[in-house]
Amino acid sequence: MFDQRIRKLMDRKKFLVAPPETSVSEAARLMAKKNAGAVMVLEDKRLVGIFTERDAVIRVIAKGRDAQKTALAEVMTPDPRTVAPDETYGHALLIMFENGFRHAPVVENGLPIGIVSARNAMDPDLEEFVSEAHRRKYLKQHA
Numbered sequence: 001m002f003d004q005r006i007r008k009l010m011d012r013k014k015f016l017v018a019p020p021e022t023s024v025s026e027a028a029r030l031m032a033k034k035n036a037g038a039v040m041v042l043e044d045k046r047l048v049g050i051f052t053e054r055d056a057v058i059r060v061i062a063k064g065r066d067a068q069k070t071a072l073a074e075v076m077t078p079d080p081r082t083v084a085p086d087e088t089y090g091h092a093l094l095i096m097f098e099n100g101f102r103h104a105p106v107v108e109n110g111l112p113i114g115i116v117s118a119r120n121a122m123d124p125d126l127e128e129f130v131s132e133a134h135r136r137k138y139l140k141q142h143a
Contacts, residue, residue: 002090009089010106010114017042017112020049020073024060027051027072037119038103040112041076047112049076052103082107083116092116094133 016030016039027039031053041049051072059075060067082105083092092104096118106114 002088002093004089005085006083006087006089006092006106006114006116007085010085010116015112015114016040018051018072019043020071020076022072023068024051024056024065024070024072024075025067028056028067037117038115039072040105040115041072042112045111047080047082047105047107049073049078050080050103050105051076052101054102077101080105082112084108085113089116093118097133 016034016036018027018039020041020043038050038052040047041051055075060070085106085108096102096104102118104116105112106116
């Protein structure tokens, strides 16, 4: 699984987009409808941010913000780290792990075409992958 190209694994069904002025509550409805954990925020077809379920909890609910009045632009993660569709899923997972996020927009020729999530790896291979990543990092540091 980890050596497969992202293009084959990315979730096109959960590829949600919204403009920056979309309210948090509307984004949450979209996410609930598609059982998705993130919405890519686009302006003129260009990726300007990502809003995740974690953003909803930490930047909206925990801060007591009004989800109906708060726009995604106010609480999204701007300029998110992206991956290319021809990179491996293992590469995407390592980027997510090292940077502390669980969703990565897939971008090709400057345009978002899908999203990949750490959730796709929630199987027994995940533990093996994390162990191997740590082992390689340790070997590299001590070489």
